[in-house]
Amino acid sequence: MKDSMKSAFELLKNNGRFQLAKILEKCGEMPVIEYSQKLYDYPVPCQLEPELLQAFQIEFERLEFAGPELGKILTDLEQNRILQTSTHLTASEGPTFFAIHWLASLGLPSQNSYLIGAFSGVSFSNSAWPGCLNFGPLYTVSQLLNSESPLYQELLRAEKDRGKDTGERRISLLPGTLRDALVYRAPIPERFSQILPYLCSELKSVFSETQIGSSYSRWAIQSCQNVSNRLFEHKKILYFDLNEVIAQYLQMTLTQSTHFLYRLFFDDPLQKRVLQEFGPDVPFFTAPLIKKNKVKWETLTIEKKILKGSHQQIPLTPEAIVDALGKGKVCPGIFLTFTVLSFLNGFKCLGSFEQIEYLTQFKEKWQRLGLLDQQTIENVKTDGLTTGRFLDEGGMPVFPLDVILGTEWRVDEKSRMQDLIEPLLPRLLRTG
Numbered sequence: 001m002k003d004s005m006k007s008a009f010e011l012l013k014n015n016g017r018f019q020l021a022k023i024l025e026k027c028g029e030m031p032v033i034e035y036s037q038k039l040y041d042y043p044v045p046c047q048l049e050p051e052l053l054q055a056f057q058i059e060f061e062r063l064e065f066a067g068p069e070l071g072k073i074l075t076d077l078e079q080n081r082i083l084q085t086s087t088h089l090t091a092s093e094g095p096t097f098f099a100i101h102w103l104a105s106l107g108l109p110s111q112n113s114y115l116i117g118a119f120s121g122v123s124f125s126n127s128a129w130p131g132c133l134n135f136g137p138l139y140t141v142s143q144l145l146n147s148e149s150p151l152y153q154e155l156l157r158a159e160k161d162r163g164k165d166t167g168e169r170r171i172s173l174l175p176g177t178l179r180d181a182l183v184y185r186a187p188i189p190e191r192f193s194q195i196l197p198y199l200c201s202e203l204k205s206v207f208s209e210t211q212i213g214s215s216y217s218r219w220a221i222q223s224c225q226n227v228s229n230r231l232f233e234h235k236k237i238l239y240f241d242l243n244e245v246i247a248q249y250l251q252m253t254l255t256q257s258t259h260f261l262y263r264l265f266f267d268d269p270l271q272k273r274v275l276q277e278f279g280p281d282v283p284f285f286t287a288p289l290i291k292k293n294k295v296k297w298e299t300l301t302i303e304k305k306i307l308k309g310s311h312q313q314i315p316l317t318p319e320a321i322v323d324a325l326g327k328g329k330v331c332p333g334i335f336l337t338f339t340v341l342s343f344l345n346g347f348k349c350l351g352s353f354e355q356i357e358y359l360t361q362f363k364e365k366w367q368r369l370g371l372l373d374q375q376t377i378e379n380v381k382t383d384g385l386t387t388g389r390f391l392d393e394g395g396m397p398v399f400p401l402d403v404i405l406g407t408e409w410r411v412d413e414k415s416r417m418q419d420l421i422e423p424l425l426p427r428l429l430r431t432g
Contacts, residue, residue, distance in 0.1 A: 008425060019383060020357070032419075036105075036108075040108065045346040051253055057070070083348075084350045085350065087128075090131075092132070114232075114238070116239045120185075124182075125180050130183045133170060136401075137169060139169060155172075177293065184243050203405075208222070221241065243331050247331070283300065284301060286331045300312075334358070343363070349382075362382070
């Protein structure tokens, strides 16, 4: 092992990235194909709750899956218990999500579906830019958008202004008033009608026109699905909205007084123990709000029998929370999402360098509490690292849309894990 890599491992540990350093020390020299295959060596540790299986079914039916295809998805979920959960719900993905999906699908067993639970509980101003068509510096707005678009000049100016600070390229599908809005349950804005009909033919083949006011989530999922089907044509890749699944599940379980999550919300002594371990400020939900005529969002924590944010509160009662979930007034946060998936239902969640750190911490806290099935927690895997970043030979980032637009895409399947992760090291080591 080179001294430079040993130094990188120590820096990662010094920056609190203990799990990442551990995995790279063990697997950094491993060929990506071998690493990817090992991701799927996972004995299922427990039974799947029928409420969660039903919640998955509701979500895939929302996405218009039915019949044998839906049955195959539900069987995959129950028997294999592996999800990709690193990505945010976006209209188009970037070079890191691109590398993640390539890595994770490389060793996918031929009979399995690659199931991507995209997290919608983020704002449109998230660093993944969920409300934009994202592409690389080799292309310009004028190559993607017809000059007849009513927004053509505005987008050219935005590209010029952005170019003063970054090489990033994107076409925003949203008005400024929605920049900080939650992706979760967002409707399609009118601006779509001023952009989608004017896209170049290559992008029209993957971004279909849609009805104003309809579900942004469903449209974005289908768009990413269309792109991935072109990039990974021999894989069965399926996206869904992870937060929608957990919201449906909570509506079922928070009406059952014997269920653990019911007790977590409404059994004071148990709740106190959990909050002492995880911290009193652990966010249970995110919630939209209007501030100065702009749509924004805030986190909600539990305080004195209410769900409380800076600008709103919800009574801590089953009826109030189920009603808020049903109306889309609250979106399940990371703590609830992964408690449900990993520690109540034994899912191995493939994820980024951030996820493997906090999931491992969650596991240790649940082990110390002793409130959940200890065998499940012991056997669930929280080290399913999938990360990387695709760059071209000149060191420029390669976006999925670049490939759709004609950029040649070559990846060496004999490369090592550390080769895939190396472009991320400046960020991870906080040196650039």
